[in-house]
Amino acid sequence: MTEHERWHELAQQLRVDSVRAAAVTKSGHPTSSMSAADLMAVLLAKYLRYDFDAPENPGNDHLIFSKGHASPLLYSLYKAAGAITDEELLTFRKLGSRLEGHPTPVLPWVDVATGSLGQGLPISVGVAIAGKKLDRLPYRIWCLCGDSEMAEGSMWEAFEHAAFMSLDNLTAIIDVNRLGQRGETMHGWDLDSYANRARAFGWKAIEIDGHDLAEIDRAYEEATATTHQPTVIVARTIKGKGVPEVENKPGWHGKALDDPEHAIAELGGIRNITVDVAKPEADARPHVFETSPLELPAYEVGDEVATRKAYGEALAAVGKADGLVVALDGEVSNSTFAEIFAAAEPERYFEMYIAEQQMAAAAVGIQVRDWKPFASTFAAFWTRAYDFIRMAAISRANIRLCGSHAGVSIGEDGPSQMALEDLAAFRAVHGSTVLYPSDGNSTAKLVAEMADLEGIVFLRTTRAATSVLYGPDEDFPVGGSKVVRDGDDVTIVGAGITLHEALKAADALAEEGVSARVIDLYSVKPVDTETLRAAAEATGAIVTVEDHWPEGGLGEAVLSVFAEDDEKPSIVLLAVKDMPGSGKPDELIAAAGIDAEHIASAARKLVSATAAHR
């Protein structure tokens, strides 16, 4: 057999196996797999450098299916590479199988979860950044994209950044099979429309027939030879290629074939070719950055420092001590204070401009190679990347996101810049950690802990300078809280800016003889059940106060603690209830009913109600 004959046989095997896999539960995307089978066959047989026995080998290439629904093709590649058995292939989409409907890192060869379209390419940009700027290793990133997902703006954020950063280790392959889920794409088989856009963004673009093995081979050859710019291979393909009943026909997206046996016969029957995939060089060693012992910033009790400033200073300190720490920011580093890290560790800082989706995706891509990304922007603007954050949890990614300028307390800029839904959004991410410190020293301690936390970690910081409440030697374990002031009549729970208002309220109440316990709930998730229960038992009534909408934030986190308890405290939730406008921070906090005066008033009412009850 010639090389091309062998590749053809392999491609047919990938098609057959895609059909067989989808037949198991009669679900999945065989036709979207069949269009890209030739493209992937040549890649596996000749260009991919990957040791399937050692997925953790730092020298391995990265193969990312941005069109995650073509999972049958990906798993068929794994079978052809000898990584999984034919038996396992046929567990596709069954309960408990590693071969899920869309790829997830439950499989050791899958870097990240895909299936929400438009994410694989921006994540690939992150891996490519890791390869060129951090690991400094010659591995390549191959990203298979669908044509439908080119409509996602995040794809163009990826095109922009990859070209701007000259990521010549990245090759995108667009499988232009013309048909989306419900019909034709905007551009059909107009390959130029994709290629011209890519060229305008600074990429090398190669247009080919995606079923012509010689053209595919030449395109990969050219991609690997291209320097200083990424390459996109725009491949004209036929959805369902190889099975006339479904070839290029609408209505076959995401459907198993009606007659898989017949289709398999048309494709030449079942094969069991195993490809000896080329391995990377054995001694790849990622670059190691120099470090020195950790010296966290320390602030004097009573001094004023913004927690966002403490974030920047602590991040620079943590980065100096841990060479794996990397920072990214969305063109607001002088507001989030990521600029302090950028100045201290310019080689490990990446400016992501105003592209929050690409920033989140880059963080996910960078952590694929075990670096520890911290990414920052205004907390309000993390909502832009919420789908990426949701998917990052499915990717089992370890990323640290800092959101500054929380709540109405930012003042004059107005509601577009105020995060008022971020606590709810981040609490509702699987396995997330949500932190919200109130002073400089607790911020510094939490930033240090974040470097070694798993999952999606969110830190909310405040624009205004606030008093330092704690000495630099206090610890702030994740999942804990601080009783800042003891008291027996009522408990006030706050965090961030509202903790300072709570303390002022406690002062006012004390003058009236009301003894208020004040809790700093710096860990909103996980929440400190024990301390809250003790406070409820001692005081019987709780006021929660947050610079956030009432739904899903600190108040509901506290409510959830007591859900199943027999004895429950009365809980008054103070939160932002009306749409704010512009004004001075103090004016807006008062207008929202979350300042010291409103807290004291709520506490007073609770105390008298509880007294009446006793």
Added chain:
Amino acid sequence: MTEHERWHELAQQLRVDSVRAAAVTKSGHPTSSMSAADLMAVLLAKYLRYDFDAPENPGNDHLIFSKGHASPLLYSLYKAAGAITDEELLTFRKLGSRLEGHPTPVLPWVDVATGSLGQGLPISVGVAIAGKKLDRLPYRIWCLCGDSEMAEGSMWEAFEHAAFMSLDNLTAIIDVNRLGQRGETMHGWDLDSYANRARAFGWKAIEIDGHDLAEIDRAYEEATATTHQPTVIVARTIKGKGVPEVENKPGWHGKALDDPEHAIAELGGIRNITVDVAKPEADARPHVFETSPLELPAYEVGDEVATRKAYGEALAAVGKADGLVVALDGEVSNSTFAEIFAAAEPERYFEMYIAEQQMAAAAVGIQVRDWKPFASTFAAFWTRAYDFIRMAAISRANIRLCGSHAGVSIGEDGPSQMALEDLAAFRAVHGSTVLYPSDGNSTAKLVAEMADLEGIVFLRTTRAATSVLYGPDEDFPVGGSKVVRDGDDVTIVGAGITLHEALKAADALAEEGVSARVIDLYSVKPVDTETLRAAAEATGAIVTVEDHWPEGGLGEAVLSVFAEDDEKPSIVLLAVKDMPGSGKPDELIAAAGIDAEHIASAARKLVSATAAHR
């Protein structure tokens, strides 16, 4: 004075007023306003058609500042147009002023809130769609964009859609002042980089010096003469133009000038020019679509229908009866069943392809002109547009979003396609309504109500067919709930797929002599406090069950009802706690602990605990 001299004077006035406005609270963005002053002066004086006395005139042009931080310039334009007084201009950013830090529709001439970058242009696409395809009026949409925000992928979604839909009523003006918040943009003054990208996407692009009045004039002339494609004017400008102390200098983003008096003098002093802005033709009448009386679909009790299917059928019915109803979908209309509307009302249906940000923005833009958009995709993918939804609330927009394929009950596709955070995300949107029906008839009734609801309305639908529980004559008021089964021992609260599991659990419990009340919480926000309180009083214990993460969803909505109450029920929250994989719907519901068996078991435990207590 020549025309150009008059324009120059006007531009200087806009600069002076921007400086003066920012001086009031020493905050705001005068330098970002000064760069675009010439561009806006010529627009106001010669090209804009707008009746400032009648902002509701359907014939008015639309001027949208995608770079919302240039609000001082926008408000200075309003002063020059005679819409606001100089006195009001000087309330900029003060508490209670309509002139907020970033524009909001608190001002009658502002269509939508901007300030989260990358949104104004996609929203302008929506207004342009309304103009060409719905109103069928000759008004134009002028959108001032910043160069920094070109990094947002959503801008390229807008470029893609505007060209694809041949929106020649849309002109984007990019104010290329080179400097972002913390330094230079990716492309600096390389105008070609923007123009070439725009051309590749199918736009006419005109590169000009943004301070040359003749070039500006010619560019607008050319834009208005261009047919079949949108136009972008790429203007090279100088940030802080006119005041040497800040001109083209980094470090002056978002800062009031140090010496406003000196700057005003340099700009030639205070002026009070009033422009007689051209008005549109007086008799503009939006197109009216024919309608016929409402005939909602009706389903037989006991039949099986998916709520997503009922959504599509009801939407088509509502659209037939209400000519203002418009539908959009993100390339999944055969899954959300928006395709039923598309087939019935093709002139009022817009395919938005896989571009959820543009879809949300188009909905916001379309409702600017009082149409009633319904937009649909998988509920999981609304997370992609969360920043747009958050901002839509600040825009006081009335949009209706349907999210299908909620939760683990979708089955084999796996977690990337499962919405498990959508209830939390949508509850935490200001003024939102969150609906989650369980059967065909309740879905139909809620869809009909949605057409006339204000604010952000979210409807969650289910993939699987479920039994019809209610007759077609029952009412489902927003904010209500249904006691589907009466009982005294324990209450089970579910919605959507879990309501059906709750009913099965109640059957099993009844056989054991346990009488369970079952509540259909189809309105998750606002929540039916009265019915829940009555149930708590009668049964003392509540099990909530949701196909959603535990945070911020149905369970916490129920908890919030009882927060301040003295007597509270014990509440057990059943929700999805571990990351799901693939499997059959029933298997996944069981694995997540939200099926009938787990509900019955939780209810049993609660009942015996309550009994022990009594």
